[in-house]
Amino acid sequence: MADTIPLVELTPNEDFIDVYATTGLPVGTALLLQVFGGTKIIAVLQAAQPLIDARNVIALNPDGNGFIPVSAGESGLWVRSTQVARLAVQDNS
Numbered sequence: 001m002a003d004t005i006p007l008v009e010l011t012p013n014e015d016f017i018d019v020y021a022t023t024g025l026p027v028g029t030a031l032l033l034q035v036f037g038g039t040k041i042i043a044v045l046q047a048a049q050p051l052i053d054a055r056n057v058i059a060l061n062p063d064g065n066g067f068i069p070v071s072a073g074e075s076g077l078w079v080r081s082t083q084v085a086r087l088a089v090q091d092n093s
Contacts, residue, residue: 016078032067037085
């Protein structure tokens with residue numbers, strides 16, 4: 001059964017936040033993500049903190065229709081938003 005971690009709170013227009021460091025989960029853990037707050041979250045899968053204008057982004061939308069999987073073995077997961085947003089993270093290993 002997946003463990004639910006407290007919501008990751010995103011402040012508008014700040015630097016990317018390291019999801020693994022924020023949640024305390026080991027880098028590379030398989031995750032399930034769900035967006036709350038009515039705005040999309042920008043995510044980047046890479047080890048180092050991305051630049052604000054990163055081009056290799058994934059848009060996580062708040063559709064409320066389930067979870068977005070992150071595969072085991074990823075080298076890092078970074079997120080940011082242009083509006084207040086919350087991200088639910090579950091350990092899916």
